[in-house]
Every structure is written in structure tokens, then in C-alpha cells.
Amino acid sequence: MADEVILLDFWPSMFGMRTRIALEEKNVIFDYREQDLWNKNPILLEMNPVHKKIPVLIHNGKPVCESLIQMEYIDEVWPSKTPLLPSDPYQRAHAKFWGDFIDKKVYASARLIWGAKGEEHEAGKKEFIEILKTLESELGDKTYFGGETFGYVDIALIGFYSWFEAYEKFGNFSIEAECLKLIAWAKRCVKRERECF
Amino acid sequence: MADEVILLDFWPSMFGMRTRIALEEKNVIFDYREQDLWNKNPILLEMNPVHKKIPVLIHNGKPVCESLIQMEYIDEVWPSKTPLLPSDPYQRAHAKFWGDFIDKKVYASARLIWGAKGEEHEAGKKEFIEILKTLESELGDKTYFGGETFGYVDIALIGFYSWFEAYEKFGNFSIEAECLKLIAWAKRCVKRERECF
16 A cells, blocks of 8 residues: 655645655655644644644654654655654654754744844844854854755754845844854755756 | 763753753763853863853863753763663654754743743643643653653653742742643653762
8 A cells, every 4th residue: 555645734845845855855755734823723732732833744644743843754754765853863863853852942943033122023033143153163164054964963954044135134134144063054955956856 | 090080050940950850760871060150161262252141061171052952962972871862763753853842942931930020920830730730731641751751851841840930929829739740751851860979
């Protein structure tokens, strides 16, 4: 029996993008189902009753929730192609640390840029740049976060790049002026995608 | 060369407890180093420069941070004994989902019980009980979260149990009156530990 893979998602979601990219990396054919988050479909409520959030990956009828967990699941179920996570336990833990860092830090500070005013807005901008600089320092002179190969940490972060223009507009600042190397990394990822498909 | 395993920790930490229990489950001998969080030791700052938090697991000189990631690392490095996570990818993802749920929800609501006043305090109590009831529903009639075997989700949650008396005192409520089955699970875990050591 062929695998039935469904993704409940919402197009601008940087979390959903992770799962889409991970599935594409593994050449997994999936049925993308756009969700209306303001009028939630019974299938979303049934498949993610705890958080009621996208993305939800449904593999042969069974739901997997939370994008980082979905990436690990995809890597374990479809291991034959390019691995997303390294095989060495220490390197895996290192990559997961940065995925977790992105999850805990990037969205929360970015939200203050477009969703808060006054001091809170300014604090969000400052924290956001500090977080990106921390990530830039982790990237160092490597091509991708894991070295020469595009993988887990790159996928965890790259979806946010599509929001950078919005953050810059709301924040009235240039991310590239602050984080030149990180923007160069993002452009490499985007160029790579264009070369692949 | 024998493994050198050091744990930078602070005794009341429910996150540190996870790593201690995971190491004990695997019969890994480790050097426990209590940290003063109000006067941080250079080794903590060096080994976890991003978050500067305990627990930090240092294995042969290399740091692994974040307790859920440490549990997965321990499970991968010392796989010979009882596994903490199931081997099936779907069951693994399911266990990780609940570990992530505990991380995102339990501490934040519990903190409002002892750290907030008035409406915020009351909202924290209400949310805390709702979260425990969600966990109780996931536990169902199973002995442990994973079935018959004590594992990842049990370890992720059990450290909070040692704080329940404090939450009850600050919240002036009985957790057992609300979540009888979850308290029975916690007592099973504690009893089990006494039987093991």
C-alpha cells in the first residue's frame, strides 16, 4: 500500500514551511490541505485536539504534531534520501539544541516587532537582532548550519526569512545591515531550492 | 577510555531531575555538580553560553543542553539498557509530543501559582489543573505514559510532582482531589524508584 501523506497547513506559516521543505527534501508526495484558521475544519480539531494548530502531518491516518517533531519523524520514516539530522548522537543533540533555540526565541521576539508598540516594540527589535546574531555566530563560516549539507537547523530557520521584509517594514530597520552573513546564508538556501526544483 | 559524565545541576530543578533519572535508568555513573544559580560558575557559562542554565550534561568534555534533548542523547549513547523512547517512529513522535507539551505548558502555569497574585494567580491555578487533566486523559488506564514501561514522558513529568506540595500550599487547593489518577501514577513512579535503588 502506498503511503498516504496529508499536510494540514496555512501558507504563510514558518512552522508549516519546515514540514513542507522536509517532505520535499525526501521527495515524499503529499496532499497539501490549506486550513482556514479563523474557522477551523473538524479534521484539524480531530487531528490536533490538544493545540488545534497547524501544521499537522497525517501519515496513513495517524497525526504527527509540532513541526520540529514532524521533521524528526520524516527523517526516521524516510531515511533513504538525504538525512536531515546527522547520525552522530552529539551532532544530533547539537542540531536539536539550535532547532529548540529557534522555536523558543525567534517567533516570540519577531511578534513584538509587528504586534507591539512603544518600548515593547523596541525591545522586540533589539532582542530579535541579538537572536539572529547568536544564530549567525553559530553559523560561522559554514555554508549551512550543519556544514556543507542543508539540513535540520537550516529548515527550522529558513521559513522566517520569508517574513523578514515584513519585520523590516514594521521595525523600520535593515536586517541585512545587522546580519550580513545570515542573509547570505538565507540567499544560499533560496538559490539552492531554485536549483533543485 | 571510560566515559566521563558530569552533570551541572541544581537540586530542586524538575528539568535537572529528568537528566538525573535518565542517567540512573541507564546505570550511567556521573559526577553531580551542584550549581549556585545566583553566582554562576565559569564552567556553567562556558558549557551553556547561550542560555546559561542548568542542567548541562557534559560527556567526555562536550556539553549537551536542554533536558529533553539530554534524555534523547542519553537514550542514543547508552542504548543497551531499557530504552526511554520507543523504537517505532510514530510512537517516538507521540512521546516527544507529550514531552514538548509538558515543557511548554506545565512550568509556565505552575509559576503563576507561586509567583503571581490576584487574577493571574487564579488563572494559573485553573490552567494548571486543565493541563494536568489533559495529561491524565493521555495517561488513561495505562500504568505509565508509554504503557507498561516507565519511560520518556514519565521522566519528563515526574520531577514536577516533587513541587506539588508547594503548589498546593501556594494555591490553597488539592491536586489529588482534581486529578486522582495522575497522582496514583506519580505514586507508582515514586514507589518504583524505591524498589529499584
